[in-house]
Amino acid sequence: MAPSIMKLSPRRDFLKKSIVATAAASLLPRVAGALDTASGKAAKGMRFGLVTYLWGKDMDLPTLLDVCEKSGVLGVELRTQHAHGVEPVLSKAQRAEVKKRFADSPVELVGYGSNAQFHENDPAKVKANVALTKKYIRLMHDCGGSGVKVKPNGFAKDVAREKTVEQIGLALNAVATFGAELGQQIRVEVHGRGTSELPVVHDIFEFATHPNATVCWNSNDADLQGEGLAHNFDLVKDRFGATVHVRELNLGEYPYSDLMKRFSDMNYSGWILLEARTNPADKVAALIEQRKIFEQMAG
Numbered sequence: 001m002a003p004s005i006m007k008l009s010p011r012r013d014f015l016k017k018s019i020v021a022t023a024a025a026s027l028l029p030r031v032a033g034a035l036d037t038a039s040g041k042a043a044k045g046m047r048f049g050l051v052t053y054l055w056g057k058d059m060d061l062p063t064l065l066d067v068c069e070k071s072g073v074l075g076v077e078l079r080t081q082h083a084h085g086v087e088p089v090l091s092k093a094q095r096a097e098v099k100k101r102f103a104d105s106p107v108e109l110v111g112y113g114s115n116a117q118f119h120e121n122d123p124a125k126v127k128a129n130v131a132l133t134k135k136y137i138r139l140m141h142d143c144g145g146s147g148v149k150v151k152p153n154g155f156a157k158d159v160a161r162e163k164t165v166e167q168i169g170l171a172l173n174a175v176a177t178f179g180a181e182l183g184q185q186i187r188v189e190v191h192g193r194g195t196s197e198l199p200v201v202h203d204i205f206e207f208a209t210h211p212n213a214t215v216c217w218n219s220n221d222a223d224l225q226g227e228g229l230a231h232n233f234d235l236v237k238d239r240f241g242a243t244v245h246v247r248e249l250n251l252g253e254y255p256y257s258d259l260m261k262r263f264s265d266m267n268y269s270g271w272i273l274l275e276a277r278t279n280p281a282d283k284v285a286a287l288i289e290q291r292k293i294f295e296q297m298a299g
Helices: 010-032 061-071 092-103 123-143 161-181 198-207 229-239 256-265 283-298
Strands: 047-051 075-079 108-117 147-151 185-189 213-216 243-246 271-274
Touching (some): 047 283, 061 075, 061 092, 075 271, 092 123, 123 147, 123 161, 161 185, 161 213, 185 198, 198 213, 213 229, 213 243, 229 256, 256 283, 271 283
Parallel strands (some): 047 075, 075 108, 147 185, 243 271
């Protein structure tokens, strides 16, 4: 049964908002630092994990946990619509089973990779994506995760960029407030044509002021544009959350060694998550290779 809704007095409304903001502020360093989950797993320093896109997309949950355990990659972000089957349609009992599987494993459920987006020029679609994000937040709360990834996905046509930037930021405040109440961090993937530019992300977070709305660095080519990696990194580093996305660390020209040094220099204690692009036959061997490269880069 849905809880009753009553109108709060201005003073009570102010107190409620203050309590939520304080709770979110206390949540942020905990989640972005040494993650302290329901399973009791915790660690200091950066850790290497996996986004199920693409290397885990065809694995059911037991297989995924087995592959991660064998490779020593002990954190996973479950992307929606993959074979693991962790979706909002799961019953209470099924969610409890997912939570137990992770609790019984050395692998940590880092969070969820949703496709929720807030840039579209249709208020009904934005509202629907906010509602969808709340479903994912409840899902991760029930399954033992610590956050949900969302994204902008470009700029709407025939709409001033400034308006879209503000719209995204305000929508992020709404889901961040809800997430804070359930202990779930909102991780905004740096994504989309135009919206993956770090100065734009910085501007979005001028409106997304809730401390539970955080940046998920996404290792895009756009990171190197304009004034370069160092400048763009500094634009958003004060809002980093508990997750970073990288591609294969030994492919392409992206300066991953420089990136890892920047995270290390700021004592970042979140997850560096592999969001792969290739399709190796032996996923365990491939993950071991990537983990070893990460460990060398991270020192």
